[in-house]
Amino acid sequence: MTSRDRILADVRRNQPPLVAAPDITAWENKAHSAEVLLQTFATVAGNVGGKVVLVDNVDDIKSHLNIPEGGRVLTTLPELLDVADDAALFAGNAPHDLANVDLAILRAEFGVAENSALWLTEKLMGTRVLPFICQHLAFVVNAKDIVPDMHAAYVRTAGTDHGFAAFIAGPSKTADIEQSLVLGAHGPRSLVIFVVLG
Template sequence: MTSKDKILQAIKAAQLDEVALPAPVENPTVYDDPVQKFSDVAKAVGTSVLEATNLEAVKDHLLQTYIPEVQARWSIEKSLRIVSTLPEMENLAEQIVDADLNPHSLEDVDIAIMAAQLGVAENSALWVPETLIRVLPFICQHLVLLVAKNQIVNNMHQAYEKMGLGVDPFGAFIAGPSKTADIEQSLVLGAHGPRSLAIYLLSS
């Protein structure tokens, strides 16, 4: 018997008894103003949150304020590579339309602009389902996510009810920029993902 067979045999012999699922939470946390709570929590973890009436307002702010601020804050002198999965951003960003695109070709992306399906007030997490390129929201230096205000729910229980199970082949809850303090207890931004996260809350 090979080592592999022994391991598999041991796993089969160690089957645990079935355990019933826990009872549903009877009174999950809800807020008088989920959008305000979402914004407050997001800002507390280092996210930039802005409100916009529509996509044109978002594009204006990106061009006139956000992009210049990113260049100034992070001392970027070169032209930024900006990409987006949103057709509405075609005049502002390079469009990502090919699902077979080599992920390595995105290694120099400075800003990625994408849409989130919903947001969660209690932890400011945004559900971002896979859109063409799975690696995009993690490989970019700075991430911009758009979400409608009416898609902000109170808690994770409501989030799972809204998103359903098994609908998206892949997705991630994203909250705040990438941060780690594992090395010498020194806070590092961008170690495992974007250095910054900006969220635009859309009224329509």
């Protein structure tokens, strides 16, 4: 018996007893008011470096945009094509073609109150790299599409199949350099979430 075989045999002999998975129906069936979900979502988003802006409709977003002169803006929302280029036009392009995107405005399928994560599929991104390569990122999500926790999020994504999808929360950040929080370390420097109330 080799040392590898002895180690693996010892691991197999010393396994903890199996336990049943927790019952998550308690979370699924718990009632959450829309106001509490939205407040929790906004608070957590602020804690991780993001900002939540409440709007009545998608057209109201235009008055909150701060686009630098000559800045490149891409969006997947048809309602915003008068202030931005269509991100779908760049699907299939080399990622470097998007290196100079100042702002990407994307629709999220839903948000998660407990961690302010937003569920985004490749179909909603226009192109996979866009939410990770832009300088600033903005999401649009309907208030009615904020779920309480990741248990509810996984229930909502059950049975769906995507080539690529991601939960995204807050701007890019790291705290491993001299234990100092740095925003925009590897991706977007800021994240604004427009929550549509209407």
